[in-house]
Amino acid sequence: MLTKKQLFTRGILDISPHMLSVIPFGIICGAIGVELGFDPYLVYAMSFIIFGGASQIVFLQLLSGGASSLVAVVSVGIINSRHLLYGAVLSEYLEKLSFIKKLLISYVVVDQGFAESNKFFKKNRGEEFLHYHLIGTGCTMWVCWQIATLSGIILGSFVPEELGLKFAIPLTFIAIVVQDLKKLDHVIVMITCGLSSLLFFDAPFKSYIIISPLIALFVASLLQRLKK
Amino acid sequence: MTLASIIFAGILTYFTRMTMIALISRDMLGDKIKVVLEYVPSAVFPAIIFPGIFINDYGAFIEMNDPKIFGAIVAVIVGYFSKNIIATISAGLVSYWFLIFVVFN
Numbered sequence: 001m002l003t004k005k006q007l008f009t010r011g012i013l014d015i016s017p018h019m020l021s022v023i024p025f026g027i028i029c030g031a032i033g034v035e036l037g038f039d040p041y042l043v044y045a046m047s048f049i050i051f052g053g054a055s056q057i058v059f060l061q062l063l064s065g066g067a068s069s070l071v072a073v074v075s076v077g078i079i080n081s082r083h084l085l086y087g088a089v090l091s092e093y094l095e096k097l098s099f100i101k102k103l104l105i106s107y108v109v110v111d112q113g114f115a116e117s118n119k120f121f122k123k124n125r126g127e128e129f130l131h132y133h134l135i136g137t138g139c140t141m142w143v144c145w146q147i148a149t150l151s152g153i154i155l156g157s158f159v160p161e162e163l164g165l166k167f168a169i170p171l172t173f174i175a176i177v178v179q180d181l182k183k184l185d186h187v188i189v190m191i192t193c194g195l196s197s198l199l200f201f202d203a204p205f206k207s208y209i210i211i212s213p214l215i216a217l218f219v220a221s222l223l224q225r226l227k228k
Numbered sequence: 229m230t231l232a233s234i235i236f237a238g239i240l241t242y243f244t245r246m247t248m249i250a251l252i253s254r255d256m257l258g259d260k261i262k263v264v265l266e267y268v269p270s271a272v273f274p275a276i277i278f279p280g281i282f283i284n285d286y287g288a289f290i291e292m293n294d295p296k297i298f299g300a301i302v303a304v305i306v307g308y309f310s311k312n313i314i315a316t317i318s319a320g321l322v323s324y325w326f327l328i329f330v331v332f333n
Contacts, residue, residue: 017313042231049238054276059237069233077240082275085268087248088257094249106246111276115269167296167324168317170280171303173273175316178307186270194274201279201287209275216271221264 002124004132011136014116017175021168022053022112022141023148027159028166029056030152036064040153047149051142052110053169055079056149058206071205078205082213086114093121093130105131108138115176185223192216295332299324 002010026047033043038060046056055076062072086109094102117134124130151158159165180186196212203211257265281300284290290297303320310316 017317020314020317042234045231045234046237049234050241051238052241055237055241059234063233069230069236073233073237073240076237077244080241080244082272083241083244084248085265085272087245088252088261089265089268091249091252091254092262095254099250102250103246106249107242109245109249111273115273118269162328164324164328165321166285167280167299168321170277170300171317171320172313173277173280174300174303174320175307175313177270177273177277178304178316179311180270181304181308186267189267189270190274193271194278197275197278198282198289201283208279212275213268213272216274217264217267220267220271221260224260224263 002127002129004129007127007129007132008136010120011113011117011133011138012140014120014133015113015137015140018112018116018172019140019144021165021172022144024159024165025053025169026145026148027152027155029053030149030154031156031159032057032152033060034153034156036060038064043153044150047146050076051107051145052076052080053145075205078207079209081210082111083109085213085217086111086118089118090114090121090134093125094134097131101131105134105138108135108142110138110141112172112176113137113141185220185227188223189216189220192219295324295327298327 030043030047033046033056034040043060046059050056050059058079059072059076062075063069087106090109094105097105113134117137120133121130177186177190180190193212193216196215197208200208200211202208254262277300281296282290299320302323303316306319307313307316
């Protein structure tokens with residue numbers, strides 16, 4: 001049985017490699033806000049209140065492009081609706097927690113943290129304090145995101161744009177799913193999702209980000225039926 | 229951009245994170261749904277990966293000889309065999325930089 005501290009530390013270690021892409025992306029995110037002419041305090045407030053990389057950039061870009069606040073807010077909600085799927089997966093492991101603890105831990109559920117903690121959970125179902133791993137991944141993401149966006153706001157884009165560091169984001173997610181390429185059913189689900197995301201990329205409110213996973217999950221359910 | 233709009237966006241985002249963890253009990257999900265949830269990472273992350281590679285900053289499709297496609301292929305190969313996150317990201321970035329700064333320069 002691992003202690004709370006060991007699980008927390010393990011979470012920090014498991015998420016750390018992703019900082020290679022998260023930190024440059026955070027700097028870019030902060031810098032974009034200031035470059036578009038928004039109040040630096042408000043740009044930072046987003047990192048604290050919304051705490052969701054891509055959705056923050058979309059929010060800024062929509063507003064600077066003249067979209068109404070309503071459109072911007074709804075877009076953020078739709079982009080982040082994928083967390084509903086993460087929550088549905090994680091709930092299996094967080095069931096025993098008190099309501100208050102569930103409310104608190106929810107704030108730090110992010111893409112990479114979900115991915116790494118979920119991998120750990122699947123292999124260590126028997127552990128009693130599993131959620132400390134999720135706290136470890138989530139808090140690491142949170143601290144790095146705050147520092148990175150704040151640096152971008154204060155220093156501007158000191159990361160040269162020519163480096164194209166935004167490309168590190170798809171690479172981080174490639175690193176997360178690449179081992180599942182060994183399984184044919186997962187490959188089919190991934191390709192379905194990827195192609196749907198390109199097909200529906202122009203759908204309103206950036207809804208491709210939730211439409212394509214739903215299509216892919218539907219295909220997954222068909223595959224399950226075939227297996228039987 | 230007002231603080232109020234950020235707070236609304238934040239509350240909405242928080243609800244997306246919290247609803248399934250704190251409000252919906254696991255028993256409310258059917259067995260079929262639970263099985264399909266196994267596929268969530270594979271069903272969600274390509275929606276971040278594919279547009280990040282194939283669509284540029286202006287929302288248009290990239291050319292088929294774009295360095296990003298090469299970088300992504302290198303990352304997949306290195307990631308598959310190394311099982312190492314840092315190696316995967318670095319390999320993708322370095323091969324991408326090699327093409328844009330050395331080959332196409």
